[in-house]
Amino acid sequence: MSTRDETSAPRSGEELDAGKLLEWLKRQNPVFTGPLQITQFPGGASNLTYLLRQGGQEWVLRRPPFGTKAKTAHDMGREFRVLSALHRVFPYCPKPTVSCEDESVMGCPFYVMERLNGIILRKDLPPELTLSPQDARTLCEHLVEVQVALHHVDVQAAGLADFGKPEGYVRRQVEGWNERFRKARTDDVPDAEELMKWLAGHLPPESGRAALIHNDYKFDNVVLDPKDPLKIIGVLDWEMATLGDPLMDLGCSLAYWIQADDPEELQLARMLPTNVPGMMTRRELVDDYARKSGLPIHDFHFYYVFGLFRLAVIAQQIYYRYVQGQTANKRFAQFGLFVGLLCFRAEQVIQSGTL
Incomplete structure (x- = not known):
C-alpha cells in the first residue's frame, strides 16, 4: 500500500537555503553528500517539517515557523534532547541525527532525524485505505496502548527525570495557558474569561502522578505500518513533551476527537478521521x-475542557501571528473562527457534564 505522507515544493516564504544547509550538514556528518533535494510536508501550523533527500536516502528536518518571536515555544534543542534519550527506550520514537543552534545557518535552531516511512492519517482516510468497523476500533485500541506505553516509560532510565516539574503541573498549565490566551487575543475572538475562570476554579486534586507526556498525541502524529495499517510504528512531533500528569495528556488528545454523532458545527472542526x-x-x-x-x-470533564481550551489557545497564537503579519500563510486566516468554536464547545461540556 502506497499511502506515504506526500511532500511538495516548500510554501512561498518557507523555503530553505539548500546550499548553506548542505555545507553545514557535510561538516557535521559524512553521511550527508550532495546534491540535496528539499520538499515540505503538509500541515506545519506550528513547527515546520521538511523532507531532505539525497539519492535513496531520506531525513526529516524540523525548524520553528518563520516570524516566530517566542523561541521558548519552539525549542528545537529541547525536542532533539527528548528524541535522543527516548528513542533508546521507546520503540516508537524516531532517531535524531544532528542538531544546530547556530542561527547563521538558517536563521533559527533546527534538527534532522531519520524518516519513519509509513501512513499518516489526516482529515479523511486515504482512498487506498479501507477500515471495517472492527479495524477502526482495533486502531483506536492500539492508539491508546501506545499512549499508555509512553506514560509508563521509566524516565530515570531514559535520563529524562529532570525534563519537567510534575509537582503542581495542572495548576501551572491552567495559569500558563490562560496567560498565553490573554496575550495573544485579538478583538474578533471571544474573551473566554468565564471559561478561564472555570478552569482555575475546578483544578483536580494533586494526583502525584508523574509521567512523560507527549502533549499533542493524535492520529496525524503517529505513523502506521504500510503493510499493516492497524499497527503503529512511530510517534512524531515531540515539541511539547514534558513530565506531567498523564490525564492532562489524554485530555489534550480528546480535544481533537470529533465523533460521528457530534453536532454539525463541531464537525466543522474535525481534523482527523475519528468519525x-x-x-x-x-x-x-x-x-x-x-x-x-x-x-x-x-471524572474526566476538567481534562477535556482544558484540552479544548488549550487547543483554542494554540490556534489563537497562530492566528495572532497571521493578524500581526508575522506569517502570510492563508491557511491561518480562518483560525479565529476555530478559536470561537472550541471555546463554545468547552462551555457546552461545562454545562452538560458530558464528554
Whole structure:
C-alpha cells in the first residue's frame, strides 16, 4: 500500500537555503553528500517539517515557523534532547541525527532525524485505505496502548527525570495557558474569561502522578505500518513533551476527537478521521485508557475542557501571528473562527457534564 505522507515544493516564504544547509550538514556528518533535494510536508501550523533527500536516502528536518518571536515555544534543542534519550527506550520514537543552534545557518535552531516511512492519517482516510468497523476500533485500541506505553516509560532510565516539574503541573498549565490566551487575543475572538475562570476554579486534586507526556498525541502524529495499517510504528512531533500528569495528556488528545454523532458545527472542526464507523467515542477512549493504564478516572470533564481550551489557545497564537503579519500563510486566516468554536464547545461540556 502506497499511502506515504506526500511532500511538495516548500510554501512561498518557507523555503530553505539548500546550499548553506548542505555545507553545514557535510561538516557535521559524512553521511550527508550532495546534491540535496528539499520538499515540505503538509500541515506545519506550528513547527515546520521538511523532507531532505539525497539519492535513496531520506531525513526529516524540523525548524520553528518563520516570524516566530517566542523561541521558548519552539525549542528545537529541547525536542532533539527528548528524541535522543527516548528513542533508546521507546520503540516508537524516531532517531535524531544532528542538531544546530547556530542561527547563521538558517536563521533559527533546527534538527534532522531519520524518516519513519509509513501512513499518516489526516482529515479523511486515504482512498487506498479501507477500515471495517472492527479495524477502526482495533486502531483506536492500539492508539491508546501506545499512549499508555509512553506514560509508563521509566524516565530515570531514559535520563529524562529532570525534563519537567510534575509537582503542581495542572495548576501551572491552567495559569500558563490562560496567560498565553490573554496575550495573544485579538478583538474578533471571544474573551473566554468565564471559561478561564472555570478552569482555575475546578483544578483536580494533586494526583502525584508523574509521567512523560507527549502533549499533542493524535492520529496525524503517529505513523502506521504500510503493510499493516492497524499497527503503529512511530510517534512524531515531540515539541511539547514534558513530565506531567498523564490525564492532562489524554485530555489534550480528546480535544481533537470529533465523533460521528457530534453536532454539525463541531464537525466543522474535525481534523482527523475519528468519525469513521467503528471508531471509539470519547467516553470509550477514556474508559479504555483507564483499563490499560490502571489509573482510576472518576471524572474526566476538567481534562477535556482544558484540552479544548488549550487547543483554542494554540490556534489563537497562530492566528495572532497571521493578524500581526508575522506569517502570510492563508491557511491561518480562518483560525479565529476555530478559536470561537472550541471555546463554545468547552462551555457546552461545562454545562452538560458530558464528554
